[in-house]
Amino acid sequence: MNQPENINSRVMAGIVLVMTLFFAAACDRGAPRIGIEGVQAQMSPLISGSATVSLLIENTGNSADSLERAFVDVPGSLTELHAYEDGKMQAAKRIDIPAGKAVHLKLTADHIMIYKLPPDIKEGTQRTLTLVFKKTGQVKTPLLFSIAR
Numbered sequence: 001m002n003q004p005e006n007i008n009s010r011v012m013a014g015i016v017l018v019m020t021l022f023f024a025a026a027c028d029r030g031a032p033r034i035g036i037e038g039v040q041a042q043m044s045p046l047i048s049g050s051a052t053v054s055l056l057i058e059n060t061g062n063s064a065d066s067l068e069r070a071f072v073d074v075p076g077s078l079t080e081l082h083a084y085e086d087g088k089m090q091a092a093k094r095i096d097i098p099a100g101k102a103v104h105l106k107l108t109a110d111h112i113m114i115y116k117l118p119p120d121i122k123e124g125t126q127r128t129l130t131l132v133f134k135k136t137g138q139v140k141t142p143l144l145f146s147i148a149r
């Protein structure tokens with residue numbers, strides 16, 4: 001049912017990745033090179049107005065970076081970085097993205113969580129996720145909402 005939006009979102013994520021690599025290539029050696037893939041926001045069927053964001057953050061550069069903050073263009077929403085330890089999640093100050101590594105953010109690992117989403121955000125809604133990295137700065141990517149099943 002959401003096939004066209006999914007494809008559209010993948011194409012846009014691809015464009016973001018290419019643009020990120022292009023700008024990173026212009027930087028000095030010793031810089032992180034951040035790419036984003038597979039961004040998805042899964043709304044909780046249990047806790048209304050909350051969603052878990054999963055995505056792959058790849059650092060093909062030769063310097064570490066860290067995700068410091070994230071936000072979405074939904075007024076009133078609250079976005080947090082979460083760490084996952086011993087089956088529990090808790091707020092995290094940052095998520096490290098080591099050089100030459102890909103970090104998969106998901107519910108059972110470090111992840112991004114959005115709270116206080118208004119009722120007009122439903123399955124199929126698309127917004128923009130902004131990731132703020134310590135060295136790379138802001139990276140924007142399309143964010144498609146779905147319902148976790």
Ligand SMILES: [Cu+2]
Pocket residue numbers: 082089090111112113
């Ligand atoms: Cu969480």
